[in-house]
Amino acid sequence: MHRFANPARFLRLASAILPWSSALSALLISAGLYFALFHSPADYQQGETVRIMYVHVPSAWLAMACYSTMALSSAVALIWKHPLADLIAKAASPIGASFTFLCLVSGSLWGRPMWGTWWAWDARLTSMLILFFLYLGHMALINAFDDPSRGAKAAAILALTGFVNIPIIKFSVDWWNTLHQPASVSKFGMPSIDPAMLLPLLLMALGFTCFFVTMLLIRVRTEIIASKLRAIRMTQIHTAHVAVPVTE
């Protein structure tokens, strides 16, 4: 574990993964779009609106996976004080916020024709909206302090506290009577979804996952450079302070 906390080693690993993850995400999303838009049937009840699912469901999955990544790295940052873990959490939250936003709006566009409403204060929808606010709060908090390590610590505590929302989102459709339908794709047993619909759904989900990995690696690299910049500037300020009395 400690081996990966080394930024130089991380950067080497990231450079090795990036070409593959970006090529795979482009390939999988293209294939997914082809099947989603041209090669999958309309639903017998929902008609063509079912195609919104291929955007909506993968973005919901990734919104939650991204939060779990963020919470896990926040825990690692708080417990082991790995500097890289803080950077991963910081890099992940804007990605998660984007997926959550996409999930909420595409869900709204699907809800209007199928449920007759853009929005309902239903358990699944509300917990997803809370997830969006958690991401926004995390992004605001991490930049709210002059000392980046204090911001990172406060944001890590928020991320961990907010993790309670993830099982609530997951099980909201089982715990409460919701307008939202329960999961059709489950790890246990056969998914109750037509294979012709499952294929584009899985392609899009894998494509989004590769896209998430690509974005995370790029953003962590950016954060590593930013912290290097901070360190160099601090040394410059420090040496300037030391140098002044000498030259006088």
Place this chain on the structure above:
Amino acid sequence: MDTLANYLHMGGYARFVWPAYGLAALVVGGLLLASLRDLKARERELKALQDSVPGRRGRSRAASEQE
């Protein structure tokens, strides 16, 4: 032409299906562009800072990067 218009019509749900895909393209593309722009900006900043430092460390780094 009729089949294309029919396809784009999405069984009467065009105004829900296409905005969902359009927004997905915007979000994915926007995130990609913003992340790449940030990375390039930081890389430029670091290069400028390392070039401006005349110390031994700055020179040796610049030299090793050129190899």
